[in-house]
Amino acid sequence: MTEQEQALKVLRDQIDSIDQQIHRLLNERAKCAQQVAEVKQKYQGEQDAVFYRPEREAQVLRRVMERNEGPLPDKEVARLFREIMSVCLALEKPMRVAFLGPEGTFTQQAALKHFGHSADSAPMNTLDQVFREVEAGAAHYGVVPIENSTEGMATHTLDLFKRFNLRICGELELPIHHHLLVKDSAEPVIKRIYAHQESFAQCRSWLEAHYPDVEHCFVNSNGEGAKRASEDPQSAAIAGEMAVELYQLDVLERNIEDQPDNSTRFLILSNQEVGPSGDDKTSILMCARDKPGALYSLLEPFHRHGISLTRIETRPAGQGGWSYMFYIDFEGHADEPAVQKVLEELESSSVELKLLGSYPKAVL
Numbered sequence: 001m002t003e004q005e006q007a008l009k010v011l012r013d014q015i016d017s018i019d020q021q022i023h024r025l026l027n028e029r030a031k032c033a034q035q036v037a038e039v040k041q042k043y044q045g046e047q048d049a050v051f052y053r054p055e056r057e058a059q060v061l062r063r064v065m066e067r068n069e070g071p072l073p074d075k076e077v078a079r080l081f082r083e084i085m086s087v088c089l090a091l092e093k094p095m096r097v098a099f100l101g102p103e104g105t106f107t108q109q110a111a112l113k114h115f116g117h118s119a120d121s122a123p124m125n126t127l128d129q130v131f132r133e134v135e136a137g138a139a140h141y142g143v144v145p146i147e148n149s150t151e152g153m154a155t156h157t158l159d160l161f162k163r164f165n166l167r168i169c170g171e172l173e174l175p176i177h178h179h180l181l182v183k184d185s186a187e188p189v190i191k192r193i194y195a196h197q198e199s200f201a202q203c204r205s206w207l208e209a210h211y212p213d214v215e216h217c218f219v220n221s222n223g224e225g226a227k228r229a230s231e232d233p234q235s236a237a238i239a240g241e242m243a244v245e246l247y248q249l250d251v252l253e254r255n256i257e258d259q260p261d262n263s264t265r266f267l268i269l270s271n272q273e274v275g276p277s278g279d280d281k282t283s284i285l286m287c288a289r290d291k292p293g294a295l296y297s298l299l300e301p302f303h304r305h306g307i308s309l310t311r312i313e314t315r316p317a318g319q320g321g322w323s324y325m326f327y328i329d330f331e332g333h334a335d336e337p338a339v340q341k342v343l344e345e346l347e348s349s350s351v352e353l354k355l356l357g358s359y360p361k362a363v364l
């Protein structure tokens with residue numbers, strides 16, 4: 001054995017022994033999760049037992065990042081633990097997560113980032129269908145985009161919150177990198193480009209500079225655009241990394257988004273209320289008539305009770321005349337006394353208030 005081979009053997013023996021310990025501990029952890037499931041079923045009932053607990057998962061992941069001493073980066077260890085909890089949850093109960101399909105969309109990437117790879121992700125044709133699937137209980141959870149750093153609020157999603165009675169039980173942020181994809185990059189002849197309207201908007205300047213005269217074909221999702229480009233050699237699609245492998249496309253140009261730090265925030269939909277995790281956000285919808293001081297009277301209680309707003313968006317309420325709907329995100333959980341006071345005051349002053357949910361702030 002050479003000196004190098006000897007040195008490697010010593011280290012690989014150490015790795016084998018550590019792997020054995022990790023393996024044993026992983027199965028021990030999994031057994032604990034199975035027992036947790038039994039306790040939940042015993043005390044909450046077979047039908048009503050809540051297996052997925054976003055507040056607990058957020059606490060576990062935050063603790064992992066806090067205690068991490070490296071050399072593994074915080075986010076990477078958290079990602080590993082994310083997957084460990086994902087398999088443990090699947091042992092307790094396999095989760096069905098609806099997302100805007102087909103396969104290969106950023107929303108699917110968001111679903112995998114949030115729930116890990118052991119959840120069963122179910123593609124839906126439209127955003128409405130994602131909401132409907134969760135409301136009907138056909139999917140346990142749904143993942144929908146809510147805002148993009150370049151393009152602002154996903155207004156269609158906001159409007160759906162008004163129509164459906166669902167709760168938000170989580171949020172996450174995903175960096176969005178768009179690529180120009182073609183079936184064969186050897187001889188690209190691009191007559192049309194497929195993409196979701198939002199993605200065209202996020203790549204507007206790049207497209208004007210490089211493909212000013214090519215037809216833009218709007219599709220329901222980038223996954224669908226990638227699928228069409230894979231069937232039509234005279235077209236291209238704007239989509240993310242997941243679509244490249246899935247639809248066997250070539251990357252003609254990488255990262256064509258106009259803002260390099262382009263990112264999208266997604267929300268997790270459910271029928272479930274989430275307990276406090278220690279670092280939470282709450283989202284509400286409010287309607288107010290167009291009268292002097294209406295917005296001031298809605299926002300003043302937040303200031304008085306020392307609660308920070310993280311997002312406010314106005315939409316027409318859709319009831320005729322000039323009435324408005326406000327979507328507001330703020331720090332804190334609906335169980336906290338200061339938040340309860342604000343909600344009580346708003347309820348007595350606004351025309352309509354809908355609590356969309358309190359949920360842990362994004363960890364990953």
Ligand SMILES: O=C(O)C(=O)C[C@]1(C(=O)O)C=C[C@@H](O)C=C1
Pocket residue numbers: 033036037051052053054056057060084085086088089092
């Ligand atoms: O603590 C729980 O309630 C569990 O079910 C265990 C566990 C875990 O693996 O740590 C699994 C799923 C839940 O979403 C949260 C945590």
